[in-house]
Amino acid sequence: MIHVENLVKWYGPTRAVYNISFDVPEGQIVGFLGPNGAGKSTTIRMLTGYLPPTSGAASIDGMDVTKESEKARRQIGYLPESTPLYMEMRVEEFLHFRGKLMDMPRGDRVKAIDYVSDRCGLQQIRKRVIGQLSKGNRQRVGIAQALLHDPKVLILDEPTSGLDPVQIGAVRQLIQELKGKHTILLSSHILPEVEKTADRVIIIAGGQIKADGSPSELRQRVGQGASVLVQVKASSESVQKAFAGVEGVEAVEVHQQGEWVKAVVKPKPGSELRERLGQTILTNGWAIREMRNETASLEQFFIQITADQSQVAEESVA
Numbered sequence: 001m002i003h004v005e006n007l008v009k010w011y012g013p014t015r016a017v018y019n020i021s022f023d024v025p026e027g028q029i030v031g032f033l034g035p036n037g038a039g040k041s042t043t044i045r046m047l048t049g050y051l052p053p054t055s056g057a058a059s060i061d062g063m064d065v066t067k068e069s070e071k072a073r074r075q076i077g078y079l080p081e082s083t084p085l086y087m088e089m090r091v092e093e094f095l096h097f098r099g100k101l102m103d104m105p106r107g108d109r110v111k112a113i114d115y116v117s118d119r120c121g122l123q124q125i126r127k128r129v130i131g132q133l134s135k136g137n138r139q140r141v142g143i144a145q146a147l148l149h150d151p152k153v154l155i156l157d158e159p160t161s162g163l164d165p166v167q168i169g170a171v172r173q174l175i176q177e178l179k180g181k182h183t184i185l186l187s188s189h190i191l192p193e194v195e196k197t198a199d200r201v202i203i204i205a206g207g208q209i210k211a212d213g214s215p216s217e218l219r220q221r222v223g224q225g226a227s228v229l230v231q232v233k234a235s236s237e238s239v240q241k242a243f244a245g246v247e248g249v250e251a252v253e254v255h256q257q258g259e260w261v262k263a264v265v266k267p268k269p270g271s272e273l274r275e276r277l278g279q280t281i282l283t284n285g286w287a288i289r290e291m292r293n294e295t296a297s298l299e300q301f302f303i304q305i306t307a308d309q310s311q312v313a314e315e316s317v318a
């Protein structure tokens with residue numbers, strides 16, 4: 001449904017997006033995740049036909065976003081980062097205005113406004129002036145206008161930014177309810193945001209894709225970087241020596257804490273170390289007060305790969 005091939009965007013000397021490619025099948029919710037300045041909005045603006053790419057191509061439902069921009073845009077409902085609402089208009093009036101811009105006849109508009117008002121919980125506030133609504137309700141109006149022409153693809157740029165936790169929960173739920181009916185690309189710089197909502201997460205940093213997979217696949221990648229944490233009563237030298245000799249151990253780091261040694265033992269890929277480490281402790285007759293697998297969190301993984309990448313981007317531009 002969304003096809004992106006080698007997209008590149010330079011703003012003068014600044015390389016904002018470099019060689020991004022991905023495909024999104026129909027019905028999938030994809031979280032587009034990256035720190036500030038990663039290139040999310042630039043990619044989204046190219047996808048929605050608002051910004052020409054320096055090179056590369058993108059299409060929505062088979063329609064090229066630059067060569068058939070008008071047709072491609074009709075397949076997209078777009079919620080930009082700062083929603084362009086007319087503060088002095090009433091909700092219903094604004095939705096009519098948006099529908100007219102999409103060339104929707106009056107009868108279709110009335111039906112569509114009823115439908116999106118139901119979907120987005122706007123029935124109670126249809127007659128209210130937009131400028132007097134809470135930010136959460138304004139965001140619902142933004143999503144409603146994006147849905148009005150029943151687009152195949154919904155592109156939401158930071159849909160929960162600036163909302164309080166209750167409003168965030170409500171917008172998240174709304175996005176979940178839209179699942180199945182639309183293919184959704186959702187950008188965010190907050191990991192839990194996309195982790196909770198998306199079927200798949202694309203992590204972008206320094207204008208390039210750093211990881212692409214379902215939240216559970218990304219968790220597995222994190223799991224492979226896990227280590228075993230052990231605390232035994234011994235000297236750090238003896239623990240270092242004994243653990244380093246255990247089959248399947250890649251690295252051992254030891255910290256003496258009084259009589260106790262805290263060891264972080266990194267396994268070779270695919271190795272489960274706890275049983276063998278336990279036997280080594282028994283053989284040496286050491287007292288033990290802790291042994292557990294320590295998994296890096298998805299959050300740490302995100303920070304690590306995006307930090308590496310922003311450094312690369314700075315170097316490439318410098």
Ligand code: ATP
Binds near residue numbers: 014
């Ligand atoms: P944010 O979450 O802060 O919006 P983002 O991931 O959406 O970040 P972009 O806004 O796409 O990132 O910006 C990517 C890079 O391009 C940044 O280095 C930014 O400073 C630069 N950039 C964005 N828009 C322009 C512009 N109009 N002119 C020059 N540089 C720009």
